[in-house]
Amino acid sequence: MITTKKGIRYVLVENHDLPYVSMQAIFLAGSYRDPQGKEGAAGLTARALLRGTNKHTYQQLTDEFDLLGADINSGASGMYSYVSGGVLTRNTEKFFELMSEMIMHPTFPQAEVDKEKGLMRADILHRRDSDSALVRYFFHRFLYRGTPLSRPVGGTLKSLDGLSPKDCIAFHKQYYTRKNLVFVAAGDITHERLEALLDKYLGDLPEGKETLFQAKDLPKPKGLHVLLVDKPNRTQTQIRIGTITPGWQHGDVIPLFVANTAFGGTFTSILTTEVRIKRGWSYGVGSILDLFRERGSVGIGMFPKVEDTVPAIELSIKLLRQAIHDGIPAERIKSSKEYMMNRFPFELETAFKRASFEVSVFLRGKPKDLMDTYIDRVKKVEPKQADKAFREFIDANDMVIVVVGPAKDLEKPLRAIKGVTEFVKVPYDSDLK
Amino acid sequence: MRKIIVVLLLMGVAQMTAQGKPVKMLDQVNRDLNGITTVEFVNSHAYGASKHVDLFRLKNGLEVLLLPDDSAPVFSYQTWYKVGSADEVAGKTGLAHLMEHLMFKGTPNYPGGVFDRILEEAGAQTNAATWIDWTFYYENLPKGKLDLVTKLESDRMQNLSPKEDQFRSELEVVKNERRYRVDNDPEGKAEEILFHEVFGSHPYGHPTIGWMQDLDDMTLKNVMAFYKRYYSPSNAVLVVVGDIDEKQALELIGRRYGPIPGTEVKRAAPEPVKIKNYGAIDQAKTMEFEVASQVATMLFAGPSINQHDAYAANVLGEVLFGMESSRLKRKLVDDMGIADDVDGMVEALRQAGFMMIDVTMKPGRDAKEAMHVIAKELEAIRVHGLKPEELQKARNLAEAELVKGRITVSAVAGQLGFLHVTSGDYRKFFEQLEGIRSVDNKAIERVINKYFLPIHMAKLIMLPRGKK
Numbered sequence: 087m088i089t090t091k092k093g094i095r096y097v098l099v100e101n102h103d104l105p106y107v108s109m110q111a112i113f114l115a116g117s118y119r120d121p122q123g124k125e126g127a128a129g130l131t132a133r134a135l136l137r138g139t140n141k142h143t144y145q146q147l148t149d150e151f152d153l154l155g156a157d158i159n160s161g162a163s164g165m166y167s168y169v170s171g172g173v174l175t176r177n178t179e180k181f182f183e184l185m186s187e188m189i190m191h192p193t194f195p196q197a198e199v200d201k202e203k204g205l206m207r208a209d210i211l212h213r214r215d216s217d218s219a220l221v222r223y224f225f226h227r228f229l230y231r232g233t234p235l236s237r238p239v240g241g242t243l244k245s246l247d248g249l250s251p252k253d254c255i256a257f258h259k260q261y262y263t264r265k266n267l268v269f270v271a272a273g274d275i276t277h278e279r280l281e282a283l284l285d286k287y288l289g290d291l292p293e294g295k296e297t298l299f300q301a302k303d304l305p306k307p308k309g310l311h312v313l314l315v316d317k318p319n320r321t322q323t324q325i326r327i328g329t330i331t332p333g334w335q336h337g338d339v340i341p342l343f344v345a346n347t348a349f350g351g352t353f354t355s356i357l358t359t360e361v362r363i364k365r366g367w368s369y370g371v372g373s374i375l376d377l378f379r380e381r382g383s384v385g386i387g388m389f390p391k392v393e394d395t396v397p398a399i400e401l402s403i404k405l406l407r408q409a410i411h412d413g414i415p416a417e418r419i420k421s422s423k424e425y426m427m428n429r430f431p432f433e434l435e436t437a438f439k440r441a442s443f444e445v446s447v448f449l450r451g452k453p454k455d456l457m458d459t460y461i462d463r464v465k466k467v468e469p470k471q472a473d474k475a476f477r478e479f480i481d482a483n484d485m486v487i488v489v490v491g492p493a494k495d496l497e498k499p500l501r502a503i504k505g506v507t508e509f510v511k512v513p514y515d516s517d518l519k
Numbered sequence: 520m521r522k523i524i525v526v527l528l529l530m531g532v533a534q535m536t537a538q539g540k541p542v543k544m545l546d547q548v549n550r551d552l553n554g555i556t557t558v559e560f561v562n563s564h565a566y567g568a569s570k571h572v573d574l575f576r577l578k579n580g581l582e583v584l585l586l587p588d589d590s591a592p593v594f595s596y597q598t599w600y601k602v603g604s605a606d607e608v609a610g611k612t613g614l615a616h617l618m619e620h621l622m623f624k625g626t627p628n629y630p631g632g633v634f635d636r637i638l639e640e641a642g643a644q645t646n647a648a649t650w651i652d653w654t655f656y657y658e659n660l661p662k663g664k665l666d667l668v669t670k671l672e673s674d675r676m677q678n679l680s681p682k683e684d685q686f687r688s689e690l691e692v693v694k695n696e697r698r699y700r701v702d703n704d705p706e707g708k709a710e711e712i713l714f715h716e717v718f719g720s721h722p723y724g725h726p727t728i729g730w731m732q733d734l735d736d737m738t739l740k741n742v743m744a745f746y747k748r749y750y751s752p753s754n755a756v757l758v759v760v761g762d763i764d765e766k767q768a769l770e771l772i773g774r775r776y777g778p779i780p781g782t783e784v785k786r787a788a789p790e791p792v793k794i795k796n797y798g799a800i801d802q803a804k805t806m807e808f809e810v811a812s813q814v815a816t817m818l819f820a821g822p823s824i825n826q827h828d829a830y831a832a833n834v835l836g837e838v839l840f841g842m843e844s845s846r847l848k849r850k851l852v853d854d855m856g857i858a859d860d861v862d863g864m865v866e867a868l869r870q871a872g873f874m875m876i877d878v879t880m881k882p883g884r885d886a887k888e889a890m891h892v893i894a895k896e897l898e899a900i901r902v903h904g905l906k907p908e909e910l911q912k913a914r915n916l917a918e919a920e921l922v923k924g925r926i927t928v929s930a931v932a933g934q935l936g937f938l939h940v941t942s943g944d945y946r947k948f949f950e951q952l953e954g955i956r957s958v959d960n961k962a963i964e965r966v967i968n969k970y971f972l973p974i975h976m977a978k979l980i981m982l983p984r985g986k987k
Contacts, residue, residue, distance in 0.1 A: 101590070103567065103590060104922055104925060104926065105922065106919070106922045106923060106926075144853075145844065145849070145853075148842075148843040148844040149844050149908075149912070151843060152842045152843055152844045152912040152915070152916060153908065153911065153912050153915065154915065155912075155915030155916050155918055155919035156919070157919070157923075158843070172919070172923065173919070174915070174918070174919055174922065201853065201856075204856070204859075204881075205852075205859060208859030208860065208879070208881070209859075211811040211812065211859075211882065212810075212811055212812075212859065212860070212879060214809075214811050215705055215809065215810045215811060216704070217703060317809065318809075319809060319984065320703055321698050321702055321703060322695065322698040322699060322702070322703050352635075352639050353635045353639065353645075354632055354635045354636045354639055359632070362692055363631075363632070363688065364688065365688065365691075366687070366688035366689060366690070366691030366692045366695070367691070367695070368692070368695055369692050369693075369695045369696035369699055370699070389695070389698075389699055390695065391695060391698060421636060421639065421640050424639070424640035424641070424642070425639040425640055425642060427642065428640070428641055428642020428643075428660075428661050429642035429643070429644065429661075430642070431591065431592050431593050431642070431661045432593060432642075432644060432659060432661075434591070435591045435593055435927055435928075436591070436926050436927055438926075515811070
C-alpha cells in the first residue's frame with residue numbers, strides 16, 4: 087500500500103490495455119459499527135451519499151454520472167463502507183470531482199434520506215421473494231447471534247424507522263475520514279496521476295482515526311442448533327450448515343483451506359460427489375470458508391427437494407464427521423492442493439483483482455507476503471496437517487443448521503435429527519429476535 | 520464514420536496477409552500435421568494496436584478462433600456448439616441442456632469424474648451453459664495446459680458414453696435445477712410463461728431447461744441421438760484467447776480434432792417470429808406466487824442480432840431502465856413512488872430478439888399503474904424522440920458496458936464465440952461500438968413502431984398469494 091503526500095493510503099495496479107479505470111474508496115466502518123438499535127446506519131449513510139451534495143441534487147448527480155458513461159455505487163458490508171465505480175479514461179477527472187463531492191460534502195436531505203429508507207425497507211420485503219437470499223440472511227443472523235456481526239447491513243424494519251439524517255451525519259462525521267480511507271484503483275491510470283487526483287479531491291478529508299474491523303468475540307455453537315425459516319408452498323428447500331472457525335491471524339490456516347477444498351470446494355469434492363453426482367439431490371452444493379482477522383466461518387450450502395432435505399443434512403453431517411475422524415484420503419488432499427496452486431493465477435488475472443487481493447491482505451489480516459508465497463504455502467501442506475486443521479477447528483457435533491422451507495413437512499424430521507440441542511422456527515416474513 | 524471503420528478493418532487484414540504471417544505459419548502447421556487434416560486460414564481482424572484474432576477452419580468443418588494475448592499467464596478455451604433449445608422438438612424440451620450436463624459424465628478414455636479431476640488438478644475453472652441458440656463449454660487455465668485441454672475436449676466431442684445410472688442421477692439434478700430457477704422463483708416463472716406467450720410454437724417459445732413433464736419422460740437414448748446429430752466438429756467453434764502460441768495451438772487442435780469426421784447438420788428453417796398484438800393492460804394475465812408485492816413483467820419480441828435495429832433496441836433499453844437516471848426508474852421509483860425497483864434486459868438472438876421489463880411494485884400498489892406508465896413513456900419517445908443529452912448518456916453507457924465486458928480473457932473469448940455462433944461472424948465484435956454510436960432518434964422511432972408499441976407488450980402480473 088502506498089501513501090500520498092496528503093496521507094491517503096492507496097493500492098493501484100496499472101493496466102493500459104483498455105480505456106477504463108475502476109475505483110473503490112473504502113472507509114473502515116461497516117454495519118459492525120452501527121450503534122445499538124440503529125442497525126442499518128452504515129448502509130443508509132453510504133447509500134444516501136448519492137442523494138445530494140452541496141452542489142448537486144440526486145437527479146443532477148445521476149444525470150452527470152450517466153453522461154460520463156460511469157458506474158457509481160455506494161453501500162456497506164459488515165466490515166466497511168464504500169463508494170465504487172468505473173469510468174472511461176477520458177472522463178476520469180470529472181468522475182473524481184463528483185465522487186469526492188459525494189464523499190466530502192453530502193447533505194443528506196430529509197426527503198431523499200426518507201426515499202432511501204423506503205428502498206431499504208423494500209429490500210427487506212423483497213428478500214422474502216428469494217429463498218437463496220433468505221437462507222444467506224438467516225444463516226448470517228443465526229451463526230453470529232448476539233454479536234455485532236449479526237447486525238443486518240440493511241437494518242430491520244424497526245431500526246429503519248428510527249434512523250434519520252442526523253444518524254447519517256453523525257456516522258459520516260465519525261468514520262469518513264482520511265485515516266479511515268483506503269483507495270483501490272486499477273486500469274488505465276498512472277500512479278502519478280492517481281496520487282495527484284487523490285490529493286486534489288480527497289486530500290482535505292478530516293484526519294480522523296482508523297477503525298479497522300475486528301471479529302474477536304464470535305462464540306462457537308455447542309450442539310446442533312436448527313433454525314427453520316417457514317416458507318409454505320415450496321417444492322425445494324435452501325440449506326446452510328456451518329460453524330465458527332479461526333481467522334487469518336490464528337497462524338497458518340492454509341491447511342484448513344486445503345481440507346475444505348477436498349471436502350466441499352470443487353466439483354469432484356467429497357460432498358459434491360455424494361450429494362450431487364451419486365444421488366442427484368442438489369444442483370448446487372459446496373462448502374465455503376470466510377475468514378476475517380481473528381475469526382471466521384465455514385458454511386455448507388445446497389438446495390434439495392423438500393423430501394430429500396433431512397437426508398441431505400444427515401448425510402452432510404455424517405460426511406463431515408467421517409472427514410474429521412478418519413481423515414481425508416491423501417489422494418484427495420493432493421488433488422486439492424494442485425487445484426488451489428494452479429488456479430491461483432486467476433485470483434490475480436486482472437488489474438482490479440490484483441489490487442483487491444492486496445487490500446484483502448490488509449482488511450482480513452492475511453500474511454503480508456501471501457501474494458508471493460501462496461503457492462509455496464499450499465505446496466508444503468501435508469495430508470496430516472490438513473486433517474489436523476479440520477479436526478482442530480471444526481466439530482460436526484457443534485453446528486448451526488438453517489433451512490428455508492415448509493414447516494408442515496420439515497419441522498418434525500428436523501427436530502428428530504440426532505444431536506439437536508436447539509430448535510427455532512420463524513415465519514419467512516419475520517426476523518430473529 | 521462506418522465507412523472509415525470498414526476501411527481500417529480491411530487494412531488490418533491486408534497488413535497481416537502482406538506480412539505473410541498466417542500463410543507462412545500455416546504452411547509449417549500443415550506440413551507438421553502430415554495429412555491428419557488441413558488447416559485453412561479464413562480471415563483475421565486486428566485487436567487493439569498489436570494483437571489479432573484469426574479464424575481458421577479444419578477439413579472436417581471445425582472453426583477455430585485464436586487470439587494470443589500474454590497480458591496474464593492464463594488462457595480461456597471455449598467450445599461453442601451451434602445447438603440450443605431452439606433445436607428441440609415438442610415433447611423433448613430440455614434435451615440440449617440435459618446434454619450439456621451429461622457431457623461431464625465421461626468416455627472410455629476418461630471415465631466419469633476423471634475429466635473433472637484432471638482439469639481441477641490443472642487449476643481449471645470449468646463449466647458450461649446452454650441457451651436458445653447455443654451450448655458452450657469453457658476451461659480457463661493457467662498457461663501451458665493447452666495439450667491437456669485439447670486432449671480432453673476432443674475426446675468428449677466424439678466418445679461420450681454416459682451410463683444409465685449416471686443419466687438417471689443427472690436427470691434428477693436437472694429437475695432440481697428447474698425447481699430452483701423456475702418453479703420456486705417468481706422471475707423465472709414469469710419469464711417462462713411470457714416466452715411461451717410471445718414466441719408460441721416457434722422454437723423460442725419453450726423453456727431451455729425444459730418442461731417438467733418432458734424431463735420426466737426423457738431417456739438416455741434421446742440424449743445420445745441428440746449428441747450424434749449435433750456434436751460434430753462441423754457444428755462447433757473453438758475459441759482460444761490468452762497466453763498461447765498460435766502455431767502450437769493450431770498443431771494441437773489439428774492433431775486432436777482433425778481425425779473426427781464432420782457430418783453435415785441439417786436444419787429446417789423455422790418460420791419467422793410474428794409480432795403479435797396483445798390485449799389491453801386491464802386484461803393482463805395474473806398468477807399468485809410467494810411475492811411481497813405485485814410484480815409486473817412485460818415481454819416484447821425484438822430485432823435479431825443481424826438486424827441493425829438491435830443497436831437501437833439496446834439504447835432504448837438503457838433509456839427506459841438501464842441507466843441510473845433512466846426514465847422508468849426516475850418516474851416509477853423516484854417521482855411517483857409507486858415502485859421499489861425497475862429492471863429489464865434486451866437481447867438479440869439468431870432469429871429474433873426480445874426486451875423484458877420487470878417492475879416490483881410497492882406493497883399495495885397495482886402493477887397495472889406501472890404498465891400504463893410504460894405505455895405512455897414509449898409513446899412519448901416515439902412521438903417526441905429522445906433529448907440529445909439522453910441519447911448521449913445512453914450511448915456512453917452502452918460504450919462503457921462494451922469496454923468493461925472485455926477485461927478478462929474468458930469474457931473476450933465468450934463474446935467472440937457468442938457472436939460467431941449467433942450472428943455467423945465474430946467480426947461483429949468490432950462493429951458494436953460504431954453500431955451503438957450510430958443510433959439516432961429515427962432509429963429509435965423505427966424500432967418502437969416495429970417492435971415496441973404498447974400493443975406488442977405481453978403482460979403478466981405476479982400477485983402476493985392469497986391477496987388476489
